[in-house]
Amino acid sequence: MTEQMRETVDIIGRDDINDLEAILSVVNTDVDEERHTVHSVYDTIFTWDYEKGQRPKLEKLYEKAKKSQWNGQTDLPWETEVDQEALVVANAVANGGFGEGLDVSGTSMALWGDKEWIDFGVQSQNWTLSQFMHGEQGALVCTAKIVESVPWIDAKYYAATQVMDEARHVEVFAKYLDDKLSGHYPINAHLRLLLDDIIADQRWDMTYLGMQIMVEGLALAAFGFMHQMTTEPLLKQLLRYVMSDEARHVAFGVLSLQEYYEQLSAAEIRERQEFAFEAAVRMRDRFLQQEVWERMGVNPKEIVPLLMQIPDRQVFQSLLFSKIVPNCKKLGLLDAADGWLRVKFTELGVIGFEDWADTGEEYDSLQSTPGAGAVA
Ligand SMILES: [Fe+2]
Ligand SMILES: [Fe+2]
Numbered sequence: 001m002t003e004q005m006r007e008t009v010d011i012i013g014r015d016d017i018n019d020l021e022a023i024l025s026v027v028n029t030d031v032d033e034e035r036h037t038v039h040s041v042y043d044t045i046f047t048w049d050y051e052k053g054q055r056p057k058l059e060k061l062y063e064k065a066k067k068s069q070w071n072g073q074t075d076l077p078w079e080t081e082v083d084q085e086a087l088v089v090a091n092a093v094a095n096g097g098f099g100e101g102l103d104v105s106g107t108s109m110a111l112w113g114d115k116e117w118i119d120f121g122v123q124s125q126n127w128t129l130s131q132f133m134h135g136e137q138g139a140l141v142c143t144a145k146i147v148e149s150v151p152w153i154d155a156k157y158y159a160a161t162q163v164m165d166e167a168r169h170v171e172v173f174a175k176y177l178d179d180k181l182s183g184h185y186p187i188n189a190h191l192r193l194l195l196d197d198i199i200a201d202q203r204w205d206m207t208y209l210g211m212q213i214m215v216e217g218l219a220l221a222a223f224g225f226m227h228q229m230t231t232e233p234l235l236k237q238l239l240r241y242v243m244s245d246e247a248r249h250v251a252f253g254v255l256s257l258q259e260y261y262e263q264l265s266a267a268e269i270r271e272r273q274e275f276a277f278e279a280a281v282r283m284r285d286r287f288l289q290q291e292v293w294e295r296m297g298v299n300p301k302e303i304v305p306l307l308m309q310i311p312d313r314q315v316f317q318s319l320l321f322s323k324i325v326p327n328c329k330k331l332g333l334l335d336a337a338d339g340w341l342r343v344k345f346t347e348l349g350v351i352g353f354e355d356w357a358d359t360g361e362e363y364d365s366l367q368s369t370p371g372a373g374a375v376a
Contacts (some may be wrong), residue, residue: 006274009278023305026190028186028291040284042148042149045150052153054154055259058155061158063228072171072175075241080232080233089120109303124180126185130184130187131185132219139194139216146207147160152256155252164270165186172238183313183328185292188280198279205261213253213324213327217250221321222320251360252329254331258330273337280321280350281348292335318350329354
């Protein structure tokens with residue numbers, strides 16, 4: 001260990017990962033901005049070695065991606081009527097009523113009737129889909145950067161197909177929000193901090209680690225969860241299409257980094273571990289959906305501690321890491337540098353997923369089943 005190793009406070013801006021006061025103080029101060037600029041200096045790499053298939057697994061992914069393109073405008077049943085309020089009510093009924101498991105007595109929410117709970121459900125969905133959309137734009141931008149900065153031709157080819165995939169994902173989430181839901185939310189501040197850090201880093205592998213492993217690993221789990229829960233047929237279909245692409249994207253990250261990390265020094269690996277930890281914390285923090293509470297006139301500081309105590313919520317929150325942890329393990333990031341990341345993931349309560357299927361394995365098994373992983 002050298003003395004440049006950073007402490008938790010240097011990595012995430014606070015000592016205690018569960019310091020709610022500090023988490024909630026990170027807010028988006030310019031909610032009306034129309035664009036956001038991140039300065040980034042990095043090397044754009046040309047390769048003169050055009051021999052295709054030097055990395056056979058990447059080549060296979062590329063061939064697969066070319067055949068799995070779909071059209072967000074014409075392949076989804078956009079004519080489906082969506083009654084957002086009715087869905088919120090049906091969802092509450094299926095789950096034991098509004099605010100099931102949450103004891104709001106003594107808070108401002110104790111006075112909420114059905115109207116407020118329905119409005120909350122609607123806002124919560126608007127918020128969730130908006131963050132998915134912003135995350136997809138992050139993926140679009142990051143993957144375009146990978147096309148430029150990765151040195152291998154097979155990776156440039158594959159990444160180019162992912163750029164198209166991500167454009168389509170942004171397009172379909174934006175269209176769903178505009179046509180079927182009732183309002184956009186600006187990007188959550190924790191998510192923006194993370195996207196800024198990923199895009200500003202000059203090292204090409206950090207773009208992969210932040211985006212393909214961490215953000216997309218979490219997205220794959222979150223989309224899967226929503227796909228399972230929703231009864232709305234258009235959204236279900238949309239998520240299934242997006243997920244079939246995302247599984248490939250995460251596999252691209254695992255396959256590319258595995259080779260590269262084998263040649264890094266312990267100090268370099270430690271920097272990757274710190275980055276993975278930062279990303280994990282930022283993504284966990286964004287799920288508190290503080291902007292929704294504010295819009296509902298509830299002080300997040302009052303309600304978030306109660307939310308954290310709901311057992312189902314803890315399970316859901318940790319399940320979001322069910323792809324990330326095995327993938328980090330596969331990359332050798334858990335146990336390198338004295339197991340630093342293992343300790344951090346243990347503090348976050350997600351280490352239990354380490355032996356779940358990693359996306360490399362999972363993707364291989366998907367490919368051996370005819371038709372799976374592709375859009376039917
Ligand atoms: Fe995507
Ligand atoms: Fe993706």
